[in-house]
Amino acid sequence: MTDRPSSYPHFRLNFEQQQKRAKDLLKAARAGEPAALSRFKSRAKLAEAQHLIAQELRFENWAALKRHILAMASERRLMEACSLPGAEVSPLPALDAEPRTLHIRCGNDIKTPLERAGFRGEFYEHSYPYLSGPVRDGGAGCLEERARYLVSHYGEDLGLAYDQVLDSLRHDERRLLDSADFKRVVIWSEPDCYDQLVLIRLLGHYAAHRRPPFIELVNVGDFPGTTRFIGLGQLPPEALRMLWATRRLIGAEELDLGLQTWRALASSDPRALAAIMRSGTPALPLLSPALHRHIRELPSSVNGLSMTEEMALTLLSTEPLTLREMFTRMNHITDPLPGQGDLQVRDRVLGMETAREPVFVRSPCHDPHVRDNPPWPDRLTITDLGRAVLRGDVDFRSLKPVPRWVGGVEIGATQPDWRWNERIREPQRR
Numbered sequence: 001m002t003d004r005p006s007s008y009p010h011f012r013l014n015f016e017q018q019q020k021r022a023k024d025l026l027k028a029a030r031a032g033e034p035a036a037l038s039r040f041k042s043r044a045k046l047a048e049a050q051h052l053i054a055q056e057l058r059f060e061n062w063a064a065l066k067r068h069i070l071a072m073a074s075e076r077r078l079m080e081a082c083s084l085p086g087a088e089v090s091p092l093p094a095l096d097a098e099p100r101t102l103h104i105r106c107g108n109d110i111k112t113p114l115e116r117a118g119f120r121g122e123f124y125e126h127s128y129p130y131l132s133g134p135v136r137d138g139g140a141g142c143l144e145e146r147a148r149y150l151v152s153h154y155g156e157d158l159g160l161a162y163d164q165v166l167d168s169l170r171h172d173e174r175r176l177l178d179s180a181d182f183k184r185v186v187i188w189s190e191p192d193c194y195d196q197l198v199l200i201r202l203l204g205h206y207a208a209h210r211r212p213p214f215i216e217l218v219n220v221g222d223f224p225g226t227t228r229f230i231g232l233g234q235l236p237p238e239a240l241r242m243l244w245a246t247r248r249l250i251g252a253e254e255l256d257l258g259l260q261t262w263r264a265l266a267s268s269d270p271r272a273l274a275a276i277m278r279s280g281t282p283a284l285p286l287l288s289p290a291l292h293r294h295i296r297e298l299p300s301s302v303n304g305l306s307m308t309e310e311m312a313l314t315l316l317s318t319e320p321l322t323l324r325e326m327f328t329r330m331n332h333i334t335d336p337l338p339g340q341g342d343l344q345v346r347d348r349v350l351g352m353e354t355a356r357e358p359v360f361v362r363s364p365c366h367d368p369h370v371r372d373n374p375p376w377p378d379r380l381t382i383t384d385l386g387r388a389v390l391r392g393d394v395d396f397r398s399l400k401p402v403p404r405w406v407g408g409v410e411i412g413a414t415q416p417d418w419r420w421n422e423r424i425r426e427p428q429r430r
Contacts, residue, residue, distance in 0.1 A: 008236035011225035012076075013057065015069045022049040022062075058224045068224055075238035079117065092118035095244050099183030099214070106198040109233030110188060110240060117237035119244075121186070124175050130197040130265070131294060132344045135407045137266040143169045149405075153347055176205055184214040186247060189286075190231045191221045192339020196290035197265065203250065203258020215250040218243050221286050230331065230338055253283045261287065266408040270295060270418055270427040273407065278425060293337040297348075297406045298420035298427060303389055304396035306406075308348040311335065313390045316360055316382035323349065324376040342376075348404075350375065355399035359386035 028036035101121030277291035365377035403413035
């Protein structure tokens with residue numbers, strides 16, 4: 001093991017520490033401290049203090065907390081025993097030894113943790129940002145359009161050239177087609193838009209093309225810990241071993257839903273996607289909330305702002321913030337389903353600067369002690385016009401910001417002018 005016992009502190013819980021927290025809470029309540037006392041329904045007792053601590057960590061009860069911590073510790077001890085130099089223990093058995101397995105993830109955040117956890121299958125990263133880039137259901141020029149988008153938005157940051165990106169996209173498509181040669185494909189996914197849109201892309205592909213005998217899904221909506229669960233990359237290797245037991249086989253119902261949703265996402269008319277969202281998608285329970293979050297990037301019927309744009313102006317209406325501070329607050333507090341990377345947030349927020357009149361002003365940072373690269377330390381301050389837009393007195397789209405994409409819908413470049421009505425959860429033409 002290369003990670004220390006103190007690694008992953010938010011999701012590697014210590015039972016003795018939680019026992020102490022429960023006793024401290026009980027002690028504070030019995031001492032009459034208002035904040036502690038207000039948490040108890042009746043006379044403060046240790047059992048209720050333990051229950052409150054368990055719920056705080058997103059467990060149903062104290063017994064569930066204890067079982068989870070013991071299971072995590074057991075998996076970790078096994079991993080450590082098999083990695084000690086000269087230990088008289090056989091190498092960590094591969095959980096995915098049979099059948100021949102390909103793991104698919106929308107990033108490389110769990111590739112190394114999977115290896116540390118004892119997985120030996122091959123790994124394929126499918127990471128196009130369908131949540132922000134143009135989406136087409138195949139056809140001539142589809143990959144070229146995606147390559148142009150990636151280079152125009154991320155080329156300077158990541159050192160990308162068009163030919164290089166196009167070759168990479170073509171290679172990815174071949175890998176996806178060739179994945180049918182594996183006996184088993186396992187998709188690792190989490191609840192945010194990024195992951196769920198990649199998931200429907202994969203399921204839509206397998207519904208329409210040759211596919212492996214077994215497709216399995218590890219679809220994680222939450223994981224107990226002391227901080228908000230945002231994604232699989234937060235979790236220690238032993239957690240991935242535990243999640244392996246939660247995987248389920250994908251069948252015709254999930255494949256059909258994936259294909260239907262993928263085609264709706266790629267459509268220039270967002271009404272079919274909204275109808276799927278309203279269905280609750282019971283075959284894929286994490287999909288409906290992600291579609292709701294995604295479709296709220298359409299301009300609002302109230303003020304013309306996308307959800308990200310509205311979150312940005314709402315934060316700035318309280319105080320000026322650096323772009324880095326704004327991203328952190330969105331990711332950890334204000335976004336109900338965070339999943340955008342920092343570059344997506346940057347593009348969506350700073351894209352507002354292309355409006356013909358400013359809704360915020362940006363002050364570059366000249367402090368030589370600040371190590372963050374521009375534009376992240378730049379400070380944003382809302383303008384009076386920004387406040388008027390936020391109130392709904394001015395429609396943001398009337399200020400003519402540059403066009404952008406929400407799936408297959410190009411905002412601001414074509415007709416009709418689609419708006420999202422959150423009250424009735426329906427896209428409308430204007």
